[in-house]
Amino acid sequence: MDLSRPWAPLDIEAIVAAVEQSCLADMDAYLAVSPKTPLLQHRSCQHAGDLLQKRVLCSFRAYLNVPIPAHRKAVVQLLSSSHTLAVEVLRWSERRQPPLPRSQRLCRYCQTEVEDEVHALWCCRALSKLHNLRRSFFVDVFALAPAAFLSDLHSAPSALHVTRLFVDTEELAVLCRFAKFVFDILRVYKEVPVLRS
DSSP states (O other), X not given: OOTTSOOOHHHHHHHHHHHHHHHHHXXXXXXXHOTTOTTTTTOOOEXXXXXXXXXXXXXXXXXXXXSSHHHHHXXXXXXXXXXXXXXXXXXXXXXXXXXXXXXXXXXXXXXXXXXXXXXXXXXXXXXXXXXXXXXHHHHHHHHHSOHHHHHHHHTOSSHHHHHHHHHHOOOHHXXXXXXXXXXXXXXXXXXXXXXXX
């Protein structure tokens, strides 16, 4: 672009489009590799020729419609790794203690697996309170969810995929119940300090 001549409206539009594409590419690259965003890594931008499509990466998500602010915030914290689970808290040095490698950020309850989002939601079996929350959650989900969602849930290949199904659903009743579940699980994990090796 020749900057010595007066700019035409099309030049401005081209610059705006180039900046938007650059921002989308940067966000897409970050989400694809960041250890903080495993629950968002499946939302890579769709490519149309050389252009990234903003509708996938930057579109409004149904979980933002959850009416209870604390529940909505819990889902956003889960997705952005802004929570008090060991996978995040032990990533940073604190009070002269160095950060721990991911493999050493063990669950404060079972002390055998890495305490990440998926483990906290679905896998830890060391606390009956967690088991009871999961059982109650799934009883409600099986009563609320449409058959197609339940079919996808049954065929999900991993707990990570189960989490993504709940986050990506458009069914507000299911999302609201999931948000409450996330809120309750994160609250249980706040009751006991993280396990430092």
